[in-house]
Amino acid sequence: MKKVFSRPKSLKPTPFHYCPGCGHSILHRILGEVIDEMDLREKIIGVPPAGCAVLAYNYFDIDMGEAAHGRAVALATGLKRALPDRIIFTYQGDGDIAAIGTAETIHAAARGENVTTLFVNNAVYGMTGGQMAPTTILGQHTTTSPGGRREDRDGYPINLSEMLAIARGSAYIERTAINSPSNILKTKKAIAKAFGVQLEGKGFSLVEVLSPCPTNWKKSPAESWKWIQDVMMLHFPLGVLKDVGDKPR
Amino acid sequence: MAKVLMRGNHIVAEAAVRAGCRYYFGYPITPQNETPEYMAERLSKIEGGVFIQAESELAAINMVTGASMAGGRAMTSSSSPGISLMQEGISFLSALELPAVIVNMTRGGPGLGNIAPAQSDYFQATRGGGHGDYRNIVLGPASGQELANLTFEAFDLADKYRTPVIILGDGMLGQMMEALEFPPEVSLKKLPPKDWVLTGAKGRPSRILRSLLLDPVEEEELNWKLMRKYGKILREETRWETYACDDAKMILVAFGIGARIAKGAVKRAREQGLRVGLIRPITLWPFPSKVIKDFSKKVKQFFVFEMNMGQMVEDVRLALEGAGEVHFYGRPGGVILTPLELVRVISSHYFQKKLG
Numbered sequence: 257m258k259k260v261f262s263r264p265k266s267l268k269p270t271p272f273h274y275c276p277g278c279g280h281s282i283l284h285r286i287l288g289e290v291i292d293e294m295d296l297r298e299k300i301i302g303v304p305p306a307g308c309a310v311l312a313y314n315y316f317d318i319d320m321g322e323a324a325h326g327r328a329v330a331l332a333t334g335l336k337r338a339l340p341d342r343i344i345f346t347y348q349g350d351g352d353i354a355a356i357g358t359a360e361t362i363h364a365a366a367r368g369e370n371v372t373t374l375f376v377n378n379a380v381y382g383m384t385g386g387q388m389a390p391t392t393i394l395g396q397h398t399t400t401s402p403g404g405r406r407e408d409r410d411g412y413p414i415n416l417s418e419m420l421a422i423a424r425g426s427a428y429i430e431r432t433a434i435n436s437p438s439n440i441l442k443t444k445k446a447i448a449k450a451f452g453v454q455l456e457g458k459g460f461s462l463v464e465v466l467s468p469c470p471t472n473w474k475k476s477p478a479e480s481w482k483w484i485q486d487v488m489m490l491h492f493p494l495g496v497l498k499d500v501g502d503k504p505r
Numbered sequence: 506m507a508k509v510l511m512r513g514n515h516i517v518a519e520a521a522v523r524a525g526c527r528y529y530f531g532y533p534i535t536p537q538n539e540t541p542e543y544m545a546e547r548l549s550k551i552e553g554g555v556f557i558q559a560e561s562e563l564a565a566i567n568m569v570t571g572a573s574m575a576g577g578r579a580m581t582s583s584s585s586p587g588i589s590l591m592q593e594g595i596s597f598l599s600a601l602e603l604p605a606v607i608v609n610m611t612r613g614g615p616g617l618g619n620i621a622p623a624q625s626d627y628f629q630a631t632r633g634g635g636h637g638d639y640r641n642i643v644l645g646p647a648s649g650q651e652l653a654n655l656t657f658e659a660f661d662l663a664d665k666y667r668t669p670v671i672i673l674g675d676g677m678l679g680q681m682m683e684a685l686e687f688p689p690e691v692s693l694k695k696l697p698p699k700d701w702v703l704t705g706a707k708g709r710p711s712r713i714l715r716s717l718l719l720d721p722v723e724e725e726e727l728n729w730k731l732m733r734k735y736g737k738i739l740r741e742e743t744r745w746e747t748y749a750c751d752d753a754k755m756i757l758v759a760f761g762i763g764a765r766i767a768k769g770a771v772k773r774a775r776e777q778g779l780r781v782g783l784i785r786p787i788t789l790w791p792f793p794s795k796v797i798k799d800f801s802k803k804v805k806q807f808f809v810f811e812m813n814m815g816q817m818v819e820d821v822r823l824a825l826e827g828a829g830e831v832h833f834y835g836r837p838g839g840v841i842l843t844p845l846e847l848v849r850v851i852s853s854h855y856f857q858k859k860l861g
Binding site (some may be wrong): 359 | 560
């Protein structure tokens with residue numbers, strides 16, 4: 257019998273701890289597939305965030321170095337400058353990258369730091385129990401935006417990827433989603449594209465992934481996928497926000 | 506090598522490069538700006554040299570962390586408010602057991618303070634400074650020559666013990682020009698290999714560098730491991746200088762540039778017939794408690810001078826465990842006093858204790 261499906265070599269045989277329906281499990285899986293398919297396992301170094309995905313190093317069979325909350329791209333900068341021929345990526349949540357780590361991220365993009373960031377946007381602080389995130393959309397209920405996020409009280413959500421696309425040093429910015437098989441495949445392609453951009457030394461690349469958090473959204477996995485489609489995407493439209501292509505910066 | 510005349514902030518930079526530092530990350534702050542300026546120029550002329558002016562001290566210390574994870578000799582420099590911002594990163598470096606060299610050309614504080622020389626960051630440096638149970642090796646140079654030597658050695662100490670090393674200078678040490686001789690440049694190829702660095706899992710199992718240890722037993726084990734390491738540092742790396750202590754009836758304890766002033770005061774006091782000596786801790790952590798305690802067998806009067814309101818004086822009291830009387834004189838806020846002023850205070854205590 258022919259084997260048609262197996263664990264990517266870049267993933268350890270460790271069961272994920274993520275909640276049922278969580279986007280991290282799917283993203284880990286496709287990231288592992290990309291690392292295998294691009295034959296990067298022996299030259300890639302990952303920087304996990306503080307947040308639900310902090311334990312990513314338990315699942316990836318690659319070198320990983322943990323950063324303080326929000327500082328992943330600064331740490332990745334040090335790694336990449338010391339090891340310019342390796343592939344360096346950070347894996348960060350919305351709170352990590354778009355609140356506490358905004359400065360580090362914007363300046364890495366402005367410098368054109370040749371690293372790749374996977375930005376998992378689930379519009380909520382997951383690991384700490386569902387507080388309001390910088391990407392929590394207006395009206396969304398969280399434990400720290402009772403009655404729903406209100407612009408007069410809580411301010412507006414931040415569209416970080418659009419901001420990063422303006423930065424002259426960014427080379428590739430795409431927003432995708434984990435809410436359907438086709439969008440999952442597009443996400444996988446986007447990650448491969450971003451690593452390709454880094455391999456070619458073009459500058460900062462980032463893939464923002466709208467990702468379900470059924471536990472904190474208090475929705476079923478199926479409802480969560482639908483909520484991404486019907487609500488989240490209105491605020492965070494999918495697509496390639498920047499691609500310098502072959503143009504010199 | 507012939508002697509050269511250089512400013513302290515340049516000395517630090519040149520000594521670091523000679524020690525094999527190829528990765529410098531920093532953010533401008535007075536009175537240490539000459540260090541990043543020198544590094545920007547110097548490292549741009551070395552193959553593999555990296556200089557980044559970061560967007561903040563927070564970013565700078567995390568870039569240091571990244572370069573250190575990759576196995577490089579990495580450093581940053583700053584002054585008091587900037588060092589406060591780096592405390593998060595220093596705590597992480599300690600937990601991750603990563604070597605790094607951090608220079609603090611201390612200025613008057615708290616808050617924004619001023620840009621004048623001070624020693625008010627002694628607690629912050631020697632107690633860890635950030636969250637959690639850890640210590641840094643803290644070196645307190647008192648001259649341009651010592652600044653060169655200790656910066657050079659700091660990289661070896663950091664690598665040997667896999668721990669951050671802080672060079673605790675001050676605005677005066679950073680700005681003052683002195684003649685000195687540099688140690689010869691090390692060959693990077695001859696440095697001991699590191700078997701823990703992140704380079705990509707090629708031909709070996711993958712590696713993790715992390716400080717999150719959710720299991721309390723595991724976290725406790727890390728703390729025990731760190732304490733064993735600190736014990737070894739305490740036993741093997743404690744350094745100090747004694748001056749005119751043999752027949753002393755009163756012993757001064759001072760560090761860094763304060764000790765330079767104190768030495769001048771001891772010389773003047775000796776000219777006036779006062780039998781005073783000086784102990785100068787060179788490692789501020791580990792603190793030379795034993796040598797101070799040993800002197801208490803024949804000397805009962807100790808006099809601590811610092812350019813702060815009394816920080817190291819607590820370590821002197823702890824060292825003595827009640828075996829001697831401790832007097833203190835401090836000038837905080839960036840004020841620099843003269844040996845003449847200090848000798849007046851010393852002699853007042855000296856005669857009140859009827860030592861004359």
